[in-house]
Amino acid sequence: MEKLVIEFIKHIRQYSTLSNEAENAIVALARNETLAKGTILSKEGKTCKHLYFLKSGTVRTYFYQDGKDITHWIYPKNNMVTSWHSYLSQTPSKDYIETTEISEVISLTYTQWQELYTTFPELERFGRLLIEEQMALIDDFYKGYYFLSAKEKYQLLIKAIPNITQIANLGHIASMLGISQETLSRARK
Amino acid sequence: MEKLVIEFIKHIRQYSTLSNEAENAIVALARNETLAKGTILSKEGKTCKHLYFLKSGTVRTYFYQDGKDITHWIYPKNNMVTSWHSYLSQTPSKDYIETTEISEVISLTYTQWQELYTTFPELERFGRLLIEEQMALIDDFYKGYYFLSAKEKYQLLIKAIPNITQIANLGHIASMLGISQETLSRARK
DNA sequence: TGTTATTTTTGACTTATGTCAAAATCTACT
DNA sequence: AGTAGATTTTGACATAAGTCAAAAATAACA
Structure with missing residues (x-):
């Protein structure tokens, strides 16, 4: 289990040089979890307190609009995941975050990060x-996005997340792109 | 002229407590400019080197897609402005940045900021x-954006930039929302 | 391997929005 | 104030994409 945190440390090292003290502080605070498919990490109405590092698996963020489940984004492994607006402003979220397959995550809370930032x-x-x-x-991704046809939007997504079809189903991808599932089905041919 | 930098210092103070040394460093490096309407601050193909603080006036970022001028965003005064992707990654930009009225800006370069961050x-x-x-x-703004009707998109923008109709024309607003000027004209009634 | 559930595709029809063009309104300058 | 230029509105029509419904394909499981 401890090995997971090391992966997270490695990830941080890609951005900034870490002192031993900082590394130890993170190892001491980080929470490791292996989550079953369908686990909800954050939900509507609650303030998202955690910033997750997704070591393995897949995570989907979504919300409800007019009663419909709209995918916000799909995160493949080795990404930092949270409900950005809620986490950064520490206000109630409109999003849900769920694992779409068995996943390993390392997380710290917003409060813990604030202290780490200062120290x-x-x-x-x-x-x-x-x-x-x-x-x-x-x-970059959204530049000129809404002037693209359904097909072009799909191609843009493939470029951003090449294995998207392996990790998400059509309905999720379609709502993420802002088009209907039927249109997406027709577009990709 | 020097007074302008003080305004920028005040702005920074809303985010972080500044030591005298940091304040002096910024005052020493900051460039003050009063720019005529239509001045281009950054252009396609060039790497955007500056992060601007717009003290007064209005700035529009835009790019060309299929030969059409598409507004990316309109910035009212007292905002930080840059071509984010280009500035942050220091790679050539797809955007233009222009003043749409006479404007006062205070700016430092990417390189200067990197040094200030370290110091x-x-x-x-x-x-x-x-x-x-x-x-x-x-x-927050783009959540579920593409499932909104033209009218709802416009209302969302009004909420984000209440005085948008005073500082930008219909064509610019329409392309910013991803709808045609005619549709916007009809929607707002 | 057969049966059920889930996901994707296809079909028919509707609609919001785009496009092109002209008219109307607003703005600025001599 | 009057003229020219720019901006916004209106009209007529075309079309990409939405919706609803059913069929086909794929996956899950007993």
Whole structure:
């Protein structure tokens, strides 16, 4: 089990150089979990308190709009996952986060991170670079998005998450792209 | 002119406590400019090197898709502005940034910020909080966006930028929302 | 291996929004 | 104030994508 945290440390090291003290602090605080398929990590109305590192498995974030289940994003393994708006502003979430297959996650809470940021500047750097990366991805992905046809949207997603068809079903992918399942089915031919 | 930098310092102070040394460093590096309407701050193909604080005026970011001018976002005064993907990754931009009226901006370069981050932890905190705020805004704004009707999209924008009709014309707003100008014109009645 | 459940595809029809073009309104400058 | 330019609105029509429903394909499981 402890091995999982080491994977997370390795991940952080890709962003910022870690002192031994910072590493020890993270190892001491991090929670390791192996989660069954369908586990809910965060739900609507609750403030998302955790920032997760998904070591293995797949996670889907979704919300309900007019009673319909809309996929927000699908996260393959080795990604940082949370309900960004809720986590960053510590206000109630509109999202659900669920595992769509058996998954291993390492997590710390928002409060723990705030303390780590103050104590270890190199972790504050990690925090900054992490969000910057997410921001750059989003800024790029959605540029001109709504002027694309259903087919072009699908192609863009394939480029962003090549194995998306292996880790998510059509309905989830379609709602993530903002198109109907039927249209997506027709588009990919 | 120097007064402008003070406004920027005030802005930073809303995010992080500044030491005198950090404040002096920013004052020494910051560039103040008053820009005529239509000034291009960054263009397609070039790497966006500056992070701007828009003290007064209005800025529009846009790009070309199939030869059409698509507005990415409109920034009212007192906002931090840059071409996020290009600035954060220091790679060539797809965006243009232009003032749509006479504007005052204070700016530092990406390189300057990297040095400031390393020297002053409180500025690294500012950098982190700034990008976190942007991220939370985007995450919230676009949630379920493409399942909204033209009218609902417009209402969402009004909520995000109440004075948008004063600072941008219909065509710019429409392309920003991903709808045609005609549809927007009909929707807002 | 047969049966049931789930997911994906296909078909028929509807609709919101796009496109092109012209008219109307607003804005700015001499 | 009057003219030219830019912006917004209106009209007519085309079309991509939505919806509802059923069939086909795939996966799950006894």
